[in-house]
Amino acid sequence: MKRVLPFHSNAVWPPASMVGAFIVIYAVIELGLSLIQLALPVMAGVRELQEIKNTRAVMLGVAAAWYAVYRLWRFHPACNREYAGWLSLSPWTAARPLPLGPIHLVWQDLAIVGALTLIAGFHAHLDPAIPGVAFGLIYLGGLTCLLAVTRQWPAWVALGFLWPTLALPGAAGWPAVGIGGALILVLWHGQRQSLRAFPWGFLDHARSKGTGGESILHKEIHVEGVTNPANGKSFSVGWPLVALTPKLVKEPVRLSSGFWISALVGWWMFCASARINSDPLSPLVLLFAVLAAMLRLVLYSGTVVPPFNVWGRIATGRIIVPGFDRVFVTPMAAVLVAILGSIIVGRCGSWFRVAESCVMAAVCFVLITGGPTLRNWLLTGHHRYRLPARFRSKTRAARAGSFQMTG
Amino acid sequence: MIKVVDVSHHYGLKPVLSHIDLEVPAGQVIAVMGPNGVGKSTLLGIIAGLLAPARGHVEVNGLRRRSSEKAELQIRRQLTFLPDHPWLPEFMTAREWLLAVGQLYDVEADRLMDHISRLLDLFQLTEQGDAPIRTCSNGQKKKVAICGALVAETPVLVLDEPFTGGLDPAAILALRRVLKHLAERPDVTIVMASQIPELVEQLADRIAILNGTRVVACDTLAGLRASTGCQGSLPEVFERLVHPQTLEHIENYFNRPKA
Numbered sequence: 001m002k003r004v005l006p007f008h009s010n011a012v013w014p015p016a017s018m019v020g021a022f023i024v025i026y027a028v029i030e031l032g033l034s035l036i037q038l039a040l041p042v043m044a045g046v047r048e049l050q051e052i053k054n055t056r057a058v059m060l061g062v063a064a065a066w067y068a069v070y071r072l073w074r075f076h077p078a079c080n081r082e083y084a085g086w087l088s089l090s091p092w093t094a095a096r097p098l099p100l101g102p103i104h105l106v107w108q109d110l111a112i113v114g115a116l117t118l119i120a121g122f123h124a125h126l127d128p129a130i131p132g133v134a135f136g137l138i139y140l141g142g143l144t145c146l147l148a149v150t151r152q153w154p155a156w157v158a159l160g161f162l163w164p165t166l167a168l169p170g171a172a173g174w175p176a177v178g179i180g181g182a183l184i185l186v187l188w189h190g191q192r193q194s195l196r197a198f199p200w201g202f203l204d205h206a207r208s209k210g211t212g213g214e215s216i217l218h219k220e221i222h223v224e225g226v227t228n229p230a231n232g233k234s235f236s237v238g239w240p241l242v243a244l245t246p247k248l249v250k251e252p253v254r255l256s257s258g259f260w261i262s263a264l265v266g267w268w269m270f271c272a273s274a275r276i277n278s279d280p281l282s283p284l285v286l287l288f289a290v291l292a293a294m295l296r297l298v299l300y301s302g303t304v305v306p307p308f309n310v311w312g313r314i315a316t317g318r319i320i321v322p323g324f325d326r327v328f329v330t331p332m333a334a335v336l337v338a339i340l341g342s343i344i345v346g347r348c349g350s351w352f353r354v355a356e357s358c359v360m361a362a363v364c365f366v367l368i369t370g371g372p373t374l375r376n377w378l379l380t381g382h383h384r385y386r387l388p389a390r391f392r393s394k395t396r397a398a399r400a401g402s403f404q405m406t407g
Numbered sequence: 408m409i410k411v412v413d414v415s416h417h418y419g420l421k422p423v424l425s426h427i428d429l430e431v432p433a434g435q436v437i438a439v440m441g442p443n444g445v446g447k448s449t450l451l452g453i454i455a456g457l458l459a460p461a462r463g464h465v466e467v468n469g470l471r472r473r474s475s476e477k478a479e480l481q482i483r484r485q486l487t488f489l490p491d492h493p494w495l496p497e498f499m500t501a502r503e504w505l506l507a508v509g510q511l512y513d514v515e516a517d518r519l520m521d522h523i524s525r526l527l528d529l530f531q532l533t534e535q536g537d538a539p540i541r542t543c544s545n546g547q548k549k550k551v552a553i554c555g556a557l558v559a560e561t562p563v564l565v566l567d568e569p570f571t572g573g574l575d576p577a578a579i580l581a582l583r584r585v586l587k588h589l590a591e592r593p594d595v596t597i598v599m600a601s602q603i604p605e606l607v608e609q610l611a612d613r614i615a616i617l618n619g620t621r622v623v624a625c626d627t628l629a630g631l632r633a634s635t636g637c638q639g640s641l642p643e644v645f646e647r648l649v650h651p652q653t654l655e656h657i658e659n660y661f662n663r664p665k666a
Binding site for chain 1: 455458495496
């Protein structure tokens with residue numbers, strides 16, 4: 001017998017507890033309002049108060065958003081590692097429906113969001129679009145994040161350009177519908193690609209837990225340098241192994257990735273600037289460059305310090321230590337780009353938004369792709385590894401507790 | 408093989424090491440001795456790659472430290488460093504941590520499991536090995552750290568004060584025997600800092616004496632005796648090289664007439 005509707009789509013109905021909780025909360029509020037009206041005739045118009053409307057709007061919006069979260073969290077394999085691990089061991093392929101239920105929209109979703117829309121429109125006297133917008137934003141936003149989780153970068157970058165476009169002043173009415181349609185198309189395509197790429201690389205660890213083919217060692221403990229790429233968790237192997245690890249997993253950012261990230265930042269800057277219809281934001285760009293440069297320095301010098309201090313530099317006449325000071329070149333270049341860019345922005349007239357977005361992108365590009373890479377720096381920089389702060393107190397305690405001679 | 412070429416270092420104004428040249432061929436054990444605070448740990452740290460020297464460089468098996476990513480990673484795979492105060496992840500058991508260390512150095516799994524069991528037996532950690540490291544005493548933690556240096560099975564070992572830190576006599580004996588055994592292998596190079604002359608005498612092929620930022624002597628015990636003209640034990644030779652006036656001071660201390 002051929003089923004008219006895929007049976008598994010029934011699984012998307014929210015659990016009774018979720019529906020029950022919503023009904024109880026909504027009913028309690030309505031009952032409270034009715035009691036107030038009964039007890040205090042002067043409060044007859046309480047249901048039309050803006051505060052009450054706002055409360056209802058928040059409640060319906062949260063209910064729709066919560067349902068969107070449930071849809072993704074419950075049914076997307078990337079949100080549930082055990083489900084994904086089990087799925088990867090099954091004969092499932094992207095051509096088949098997901099066994100626990102679909103992640104694409106089905107008629108049950110329309111029914112749920114439709115019910116909330118009806119409540120908003122006819123009972124709560126609110127804008128009926130509120131539940132639909134809340135659901136759509138969370139559901140589509142969540143899917144966008146999951147594309148990043150499953151490493152579908154081309155689709156994710158395209159969405160990174162499309163989302164802020166909705167904030168542009170001209171993106172209202174039909175243009176917004178067009179952008180929304182493009183967004184959904186890209187998301188749909190990205191999700192298909194993502195499911196085709198299943199099982200995803202980050203599931204290796206979860207998968208190895210269940211198989212018998214791998215060594216018992218790899219089941220018990222999975223170490224790859226100081227960070228375990230299988231589960232993304234930081235794993236300290238202690239001092240000094242954490243500094244001298246023979247497996248450094250910090251891979252350099254590729255030039256193409258640096259370009260696209262910078263382009264996205266520039267585009268977001270342009271859309272935000274156009275949205276708030278601001279004057280030139282040169283000081284903001286400069287501030288961003290300084291903060292980002294400092295962030296890069298913090299990242300690079302988190303575990304290392306100069307081989308000798310400032311007094312040592314002065315005493316030996318080696319004011320510049322090329323092997324160490326090269327870490328300052330890129331941050332300084334980024335700030336210089338921001339300063340020069342600010343001057344250019346000031347001379348661009350009505351094109352200032354485009355110019356400042358380009359400057360922002362250029363600053364990001366310099367900071368992301370400028371040398372040395374973190375890996376190169378940690379391996380070849382002329383620095384001194386610093387005992388991490390979390391080890392220092394323990395080491396002091398150990399020294400205090402045992403009388404040892406050190407050379 | 409380890410080659411220290413014209414290494415000088417200072418943290419601030421005061422020089423710690425000046426123009427140190429040292430060569431440790433493969434298959435040799437070299438002990439670094441010197442007064443407290445003379446820079447032994449700094450020298451070992453430079454060899455181990457924890458810090459870059461202000462001048463000079465270090466080569467390990469023909470590869471120059473920090474010259475390129477590839478060379479540095481290759482050196483790291485060939486060298487383990489045991490600092491005088493290691494820090495171990497206290498929430499893990501010793502066995503788990505040793506497994507992690509072995510995996511970092513790509514030791515084959517079955518051999519690793521076997522080696523860990525033998526090491527834990529050797530250092531009398533069989534029971535403690537499966538308890539969190541935080542429950543270990545200082546001496547037991549030091550033993551675990553030593554096991555970590557040995558389990559990596561690297562051909563180059565840099566050990567800073569391996570015999571201190573609360574080791575019991577049995578552990579000292581065990582470590583001495585293990586190092587002696589490793590030293591017999593032609594591919595293993597060991598550099599260690601130690602202040603215990605009896606152990607240095609038994610283990611080291613050569614002894615490097617650091618004093619006043621420089622290596623004042625680096626030779627076999629026989630060579631040191633010949634160069635100093637002192638036929639006594641290593642402490643006497645050491646005193647002759649580092650503190651020639653010590654014996655005189657001792658004499659003066661005991662023979663000073665009472666006021």
